[in-house]
Amino acid sequence: MTEEELTSQIIDKKAYKTEIARNYTKFLSKYPEIFSDLINGSNFDFALYDSIETYDKESPVDIFNVYRNGNGIEIKPGRAVDSDLELALSLDAVKKLIQTKTKVDYAQLLGLFYDNPDEEKGWIDFVLHKRTQTLINMGYGKFAQTAGILKDDDDI
Amino acid sequence: MAKVQELEIKNKYTGELIGTIPADTPETVNEKIKKVHKNQHLLKEMDFFERAQLLSKFATKLRFKKSQLKDLVVAEGGLPIKYSEWELNIVMNGFKFCDWYYQFLEEKPLTSIEGEQLVRIRYIPHGLAACISPRNTPISLPLYQLGANYLVGNGAIVKPSTACPLTMLEAYSIMEEMDLPALGALDLVIAPGEWAVDEFLKSPLVKTLMTITASHTAKDILVRYGRFLKKTVDKSMGFPMYTQPFKHFFFECAGNDAGIVMDDVNLEQVAKWNVTASYTNSGQQCFSMKRIIVHKDIYDQYIECLVKEMENLKYGDPTDPDTDIGPLGSRRILMMMEVMVADAKKFGAKIFTGAEKIDTGEDYGLFYKPTLVEIKPELCEDLTKAPFLWKEEAFGPVRSITKANDMKDAIRLANASNYGMRAVIYTSNLNNIEIFKNELEAANIYINARPMLVDITVSLGGIKDSAYPAGCKYYPQELVYGKYIYDGTPLNLEKIK
Numbered sequence: 124m125t126e127e128e129l130t131s132q133i134i135d136k137k138a139y140k141t142e143i144a145r146n147y148t149k150f151l152s153k154y155p156e157i158f159s160d161l162i163n164g165s166n167f168d169f170a171l172y173d174s175i176e177t178y179d180k181e182s183p184v185d186i187f188n189v190y191r192n193g194n195g196i197e198i199k200p201g202r203a204v205d206s207d208l209e210l211a212l213s214l215d216a217v218k219k220l221i222q223t224k225t226k227v228d229y230a231q232l233l234g235l236f237y238d239n240p241d242e243e244k245g246w247i248d249f250v251l252h253k254r255t256q257t258l259i260n261m262g263y264g265k266f267a268q269t270a271g272i273l274k275d276d277d278d279i
Numbered sequence: 280m281a282k283v284q285e286l287e288i289k290n291k292y293t294g295e296l297i298g299t300i301p302a303d304t305p306e307t308v309n310e311k312i313k314k315v316h317k318n319q320h321l322l323k324e325m326d327f328f329e330r331a332q333l334l335s336k337f338a339t340k341l342r343f344k345k346s347q348l349k350d351l352v353v354a355e356g357g358l359p360i361k362y363s364e365w366e367l368n369i370v371m372n373g374f375k376f377c378d379w380y381y382q383f384l385e386e387k388p389l390t391s392i393e394g395e396q397l398v399r400i401r402y403i404p405h406g407l408a409a410c411i412s413p414r415n416t417p418i419s420l421p422l423y424q425l426g427a428n429y430l431v432g433n434g435a436i437v438k439p440s441t442a443c444p445l446t447m448l449e450a451y452s453i454m455e456e457m458d459l460p461a462l463g464a465l466d467l468v469i470a471p472g473e474w475a476v477d478e479f480l481k482s483p484l485v486k487t488l489m490t491i492t493a494s495h496t497a498k499d500i501l502v503r504y505g506r507f508l509k510k511t512v513d514k515s516m517g518f519p520m521y522t523q524p525f526k527h528f529f530f531e532c533a534g535n536d537a538g539i540v541m542d543d544v545n546l547e548q549v550a551k552w553n554v555t556a557s558y559t560n561s562g563q564q565c566f567s568m569k570r571i572i573v574h575k576d577i578y579d580q581y582i583e584c585l586v587k588e589m590e591n592l593k594y595g596d597p598t599d600p601d602t603d604i605g606p607l608g609s610r611r612i613l614m615m616m617e618v619m620v621a622d623a624k625k626f627g628a629k630i631f632t633g634a635e636k637i638d639t640g641e642d643y644g645l646f647y648k649p650t651l652v653e654i655k656p657e658l659c660e661d662l663t664k665a666p667f668l669w670k671e672e673a674f675g676p677v678r679s680i681t682k683a684n685d686m687k688d689a690i691r692l693a694n695a696s697n698y699g700m701r702a703v704i705y706t707s708n709l710n711n712i713e714i715f716k717n718e719l720e721a722a723n724i725y726i727n728a729r730p731m732l733v734d735i736t737v738s739l740g741g742i743k744d745s746a747y748p749a750g751c752k753y754y755p756q757e758l759v760y761g762k763y764i765y766d767g768t769p770l771n772l773e774k775i776k
Contacts, residue, residue, distance in 0.1 A: 175343070240343050248339050254328075255376040273372075 129155040130195035138200035143217055144171055144185035148198045150221040150229075155195045157226055160265035165191040166203040167263075170211045175242055178211055207258060209250045212236075216245030234271030247272070286469060288445055291357030291606045292597055294643035298355075298445050303470040308478045311436055311466045316407050316484040318463030319434035325460065330430055331378035333459060337426075338374035340453050341367070348418065348446055350598075355443035356417040357606040359597045362560050369733050370419040370426075377430055379735050383756040384431065397766055402759040404432040405527050406486035409479035411472055412447075413491045414440035414608050415563040415674075420491050420531075421447045425465055427754035433487070434464040436479075442608065444469050472496075480504050480526070487527040487758065491565075493672070494532035494698070494744040501528065529757050530747040531565070531739055533672035534700030537693035538568035539715070541686065541706035542576045549705045550584035556703065556730035558592060558649045561604050562676040563612065565745075566701045566723075568730070569673055571651075571680040572692050578682045582651070585680075586632045589649045607645045607675060613638065616647045616675040619668040623679070626666045629653040633677070650677040656688075659695050670697065686711045694720045700741035703728060722751045 131152040139145045147169070151157070158165075170183035177183065188203035189196050212220075216236045223229040233247060240246030249272070251258060258264070267273040288298040303311070322330065341348065345367055352363040389398040408428050412421035421439045428435035439447040444467070451467050468475055472492075479485050480503060490497060504526065511522045538556060540549055556568035573581050594604035607613050613636060620634050633650025654669050659681055662670045668679045683689035686708075693702055702721040706712060712726055722741045740752030748757075 237342075239345070242343075246343070248342075251332075251335065251376075251378070254381065255379040256382065 128194075129159055131155040132195070132197050134197055134199045139185060139187065141171070141185040143214060143221075144169075144187055144200075146221050147171070147217050148187055151189065152196075152198060154226045154229070157230075157270060158189060158191055158196050158266065160262040160269055161191040162261050163191055163193050165207055165261050165263070166205065167207045168202050168209040170209050171214055171217055172211060173214050175213075175246075178213075178248070183211070184214065206252050207261060207263065208252050211248045211250065213242075213246045215243070216247055219245055230269065230271030232271070234274060237272045286441055286444070288355050288443065289643055290354045291608065291643055292354075294639075294641055297351075300444065300448065300469060302441075303468050303475070305474065305478050308436075308468050308470060308475060309482065311468060312407070312409070312478070312482050312484050315434040315436055315464055315466050318461065319407060321461035322404075322429065322432045322434065322464050327381060327384065327430070327432075328378060330432065330461075331381070334374045334377045334426055334430060337454060337457060337459060338371045340457050341371050341374070341450065344449070344453060345371075348449060351446040351449060352417050352443075353597045353605075355445050356415070357597055357608055358417070358560055359602045359605040360600055361602070362605075365559075365731055365733065366416060366419050369737075370422050372733060373423065373735060374426055376735055377426065380427075380430065380753060380755040383753055384759060395770070397769065399764045399766070401762045401764055402431075403762050404428075404759050407434040407436070407484055408487040408489050408758060409482075409485045410435060410437045411476065411479075411488075411490040411492060412437060412439045413565075414442045415560060417443040417446040418450060422450055423754055424489055424491075428758055429461070429465060431755050431758045433758055436466050436468050436485075438468040438470060438472065438475050441469065441471050476500055477503065477507075480507055483523065485526065487529060489529040489531075489758075491531040493674075494530075497530040497532050497747065500530075504528075528747060531752075532700075532741065532745050532747070533674075533698055534565040534567065534741060534745050535569050535670075535672050535696050535698040536566060536701045536703070536721070537570045537572055537696065537719075538702070539683070539689045539693060539704040539706070540571065540573045540577070540581055541689070541704070541708065541711060542574040543707045544705045546577060546581050546584045550581065550588045552705075552729050553585060554588040554592065554649075557678045558589070558604065558676050559731060561607055561647070562649075562678065563608055563674055565672070565674075568703060569678055570669065570693070570696070571678060572683050572689050573680060574689070575682045575684055582631055582680065586651060589632055589651060592649050594646055594648065604646070604649060604676060606643065607647060610642055610645060612675045613645045613647055616650070616673070616677050619666075619671075619673055619677055620650060620652060623652050623654065623666045623668045626658055627655070628666065628668075631680075647676050652677060652679050654679045654681050656681050656683070656692060659692050662695065662697060665695075669695075672698065686714055690714060690718045694718070696720075697743055698741065698745045699743040700745035701725065703730075722746065722749065 133148050168188045170186045172178040173184050187200050236245045236247040286300050286302045290297050349363045353360050384402045387400045388396045410424035421437050425437045508521050512519045513522050592603040593601050597605035631651040633648040635648040637646040699721040701723040702719050703725040704715045738751040740746045740750050742749040
């Protein structure tokens with residue numbers, strides 16, 4: 124399947140607790156190709172936090188999950204049943220991410236929030252729920268690279 | 280030796296005092312050993328994956344403090360800020376995904392010729408490890424030592440370099456802030472290696488001594504342990520019985536890595552990578568392309584490319600994001616570079632660039648310009664007669680370059696070394712690549728790879744005088760032993776009932 128053929132679907136749009144989560148799902152649904160490296164059946168959470176403290180307490184203000192099916196992605200409210208990992212994002216980060224105009228800009232900003240997390244300006248993190256090796260085999264390493272999270276600069 | 284009560288840590292570039300910290304004494308070192316030993320059981324109350332998850336969380340905390348840690352690495356280590364980013368990223372990635380190392384520790388069933396699976400190899404932590412870290416990496420190596428032990432379930436004491444202990448102290452305080460479970464089984468010792476190593480050697484509670492140091496220092500540690508053992512001899516049975524046990528020694532030592540450049544590559548690109556591989560962190564790295572071996576047909580042209588790249592390197596203030604070369608870590612390094620260049624000159628060596636110093640007359644702000652020295656190939660074979668620059672590790676920004684007639688000759692020159700940490704080749708010839716894989720004497724070899732990879736698969740270790748025990752290494756692998764378990768219960772339970 125080529126990238127262009129991927130579809131996206133937002134399930135149960137009314138079930139989100141926050142407007143920002145709804146907007147983020149709309150944003151992600153525009154770029155299902157971001158998830159093209161993941162194998163079918165991959166499923167992970169996007170958890171939105173209003174502070175580092177709530178992140179430490181694992182108490183997100185809103186959460187949804189992205190499921191990679193045969194055709195593309197399904198975005199569903201709540202946690203995944205058997206989540207592969209959690210991508211944690213501060214609300215400030217999400218506000219800025221959804222304003223990006225292209226998937227390249229989105230990836231760059233996501234990478235910046237991972238590389239230089241800032242409690243005020245925005246941050247992202249992720250928590251692995253499965254073994255690193257399993258996640259690599261599911262395509263998450265490549266996904267993280269495409270999404271701008273993992274990078275290995277050509278020159279130091 | 281006098282035991283100082285306080286240590287003053289100075290900025291390596293400006294000389295400004297950046298911290299005064301209490302130093303350990305032999306008594307406090309032994310108290311820490313006892314405390315860590317006593318708390319070691321806390322680690323065993325968690326399984327590997329719980330400990331991995333906690334280290335992964337710690338990696339997140341580190342990332343949030345990255346900017347502060349980077350500033351410390353730059354100030355006390357003198358590393359240019361752009362390199363300190365690499366130093367932190369490599370350790371944060373390693374911790375974030377540390378469960379990856381489980382593949383080396385996973386219990387393995389063995390199948391007998393009869394097809395029975397009664398045997399398993401289980402990996403057991405050795406026990407308390409005392410670890411000594413070098414000056415050139417204020418955080419990555421000492422934190423790896425601490426983290427690898429935590430991961431496998433060993434209590435650990437890490438002694439960072441007294442020249443730059445602040446970054447590690449900060450990392451440890453982050454562990455305290457996050458209330459890392461079983462932190463009582465980890466501690467830091469702030470003391471000079473000269474006597475701290477003796478305390479580690481003498482303590483029967485210390486099962487492993489893990490050091491990252493010069494090969495000669497590592498050998499000296501073995502000699503010291505031998506002397507200590509000798510003092511413990513009991514001759515009451517009529518023959519010498521050594522009352523103190525074996526220790527597990529794990530040494531990461533010097534490198535004198537060869538880099539081969541053949542005549543079938545893009546010289547500008549390879550020269551760019553070569554400069555990064557050779558001069559990053561002012562060449563103060565065990566893994567660094569120290570001996571450059573170039574095919575004769577492109578030798579002059581390659582040197583031209585290399586010198587051009589070298590002269591683009593900016594040296595000076597390490598806080599400047601454009602700075603490539605920061606100050607040297609100590610006056611000793613400056614002296615060593617001068618001695619090596621002077622010695623090479625006695626052999627008629629040609630200096631293509633560099634060989635200039637900036638000496639403030641103090642113990643800070645010291646620089647040696649990136650230097651390239653030609654060593655004639657005929658001087659490289661017999662190591663008893665070769666220039667120091669060829670046969671010993673140049674732990675600073677001076678590199679040797681020599682000429683090879685062909686691939687066979689390049690391998691011969693590369694193997695003419697007492698060290699075998701890493702080596703790299705640049706060639707597009709597949710036959711040469713196979714020769715390199717089979718014949719190059721080093722524990723880690725790279726083919727057409729760009730330098731300074733941030734990749735969890737990157738291994739350490741070495742052969743010859745570069746590491747003991749020999750081989751490519753992942754720390755967790757070295758901190759456990761394999762236990763052979765034959766369980767005949769399925770076959771014999773009825774018989775023995």
